Amino acid sequence: MKKSTLTNLIVLLLCCLSTQLKGQESWIDTSIHSGLIELKTDYTFKILVSNDSIKTTTETLNNLNKAKLYFDKIFQTDLNFVVLFIENREWSKYAYFPPPGLPQAGKGNIILGLDKSIISMEVEKMISKLPEQYLASLKLVYGANINLDLFYRETLSIHELAHLYHFKEGTKPQRKWLQELFATLSMYSFIKEKLNSSYPLMNTYPEFVIQSGDRMVEFKTLNDFEEKYVQKLTPQNYEWFQMQLYQNAKSILDSNKTDILIKLREFLINTDLSKTKVLTDSELSTRLEKEVGKEIADILTNWKYK
Secondary structure, three states: OOHHHHHHHHHHHHHHHHHHHHHHHHOOOHHHOOOOEEEOOOOOOEEEEOOOOOOOOHHHHHHHHHHHHHHHHHHOOOOOOEEEEEOHHHHHHHOOOOOOOOOEEEOOEEEEEOOOOHHHHHHHHHHOOOOHHHOHHHHHHHOOOOOOHHHHOOOHHHHHHHHHHHHOOOOOOOOHHHHHHHHHHHHHHHHHHHOHHHHHHHHHHHHHHHHOOOOOOOOOOHHHHHHHHHHHOOHHHHHHHHHHHHHHHHHHHHOOOOOHHHHHHHHHHHOOOOOOOOOOHHHHHHHHHHHOOHHHHHHHHOOOOO
């Protein structure tokens, strides 16, 4: 091969790589990064904090890095994203929605609490009033003082990262419960397969919530979830929906349906409302069964509350 030809090929490859990297960067919303401090690490993703004197990020970042490697391999990509750790008092300035400390993801950013989350404090206060016998399983996993940030941040940060693997390609799903199910399936798969020591942190609190029943829950149908979602449901009601989806995700993956993640992600992308019309429940059920799996379609058809 002539030297000039080789040089031209190298230039072409570098241009293609540069274009790809710019495309990855352009999807990240940097408008909320102003004023934050960058932490220098060996990770391939950027980390920004509102206060670099608070040292509570090490374990979370280590787990996020492991999850990125896992998801990149499954979904055959190299996702670029930024992790933001924000203090409660600065939350409204940087986060997309309240309450302070509640993990969230969007536009290439994962936003996590730097302090103890408000929702953890509220739930811990509420359950502390329960008889001791109901708290034994929680104390065994989350400590004598029941630190639920071990669930809300250490576990749900993985859920939020999984969202970005969908959001990079589409943000208008046929149903919001499908995008939440995808993130939960991904989280469950990663922790069960690659971070098994954290399995009790992921599983114990949801089991506790599920066993508590639904007497305090006002809205229970999938249509309710679609119409109200995060902003119009109480935190308790929203969490109840998430725990139902967790229970379904656990059942599906414990049955060794490991290919479901790829199929569901492809379905979410291919049926994004920016590309196609809204499917009726009947149409959605039929396509889910055909393109993803009967287990996913059954969630829609067998949902207890209509």
